[in-house]
Amino acid sequence: MTHRRKALLSPRTYIMLLAAMLLLSGCTKYVVLKQEFPVPVMQKHPYTVTLLLEDSLRNYVHEEKFADEADWKVQFGIANVALYTQMMEGMFERVEVVNKLNPNRRYGTIIKPRMADYQLSTPTLSSTDYYEVWIKYELEVLTGKGTPVTSWPFTAYGRNPKKFGAAESALAEATRRAMRDAAAAVVLDFMNEPAVKAHFQGQSSGTGSGR
DSSP states (O other): OOOOOOOOOOHHHHHHHHHHHHHHHTOEEEEEOOOOOOOOOSOOEEEEEEEEOOHHHHTOEEEEOOSSSOEEEEEOTTHHHHHHHHHHHHHEEEEEEESSOOTTSOOSEEEEEEEEEEEEEOHHHHTSSEEEEEEEEEEEEEOTTSOEEEEEEEEEEEEEEOOTTOHHHHHHHHHHHHHHHHHHHHHHHGGGSHHHHHHHHHHHHTOSOOO
């Protein structure tokens, strides 16, 4: 009676397999967003605003690690810059864009966007056919002298169906749709916020401090 010995992995083969498993578990999907956002077509508000786009918004990167699938790295880059620049230029008659304030200068009403949160869900995580994105922005409003007026948080949502072999593109499109949803929220609701409305009406009547 003959006995067959079980084949054992050689140390070299074991190390190669372990390295491959580690490589797969550490795989990261990169998404670089494009800056494709339309300028809203509307009657412009007759005010001068200063759009303050700080480096934290200009260089925002979201990184997320998952246990059961690839990690994600979403680079907003200048997409946020394009979104808010084109949005504000469509809403107001005069817009100045800066990345920091000069204490020796006079400004119009300062509007400072901030990324408060970004969440994503994949088909694997949600057991659906969609990539989904939630973005929470915050618009801080200050007088031209830097005195806080109000801070307005809002959440935007976007989703896109999965596409075979194009996970990055599908998530990028879901994020772009969320950003366009954010633009719609600002255009429709921002100027109706009570504190924002009172501030700009004060400018119109000459009692506000826009500068």
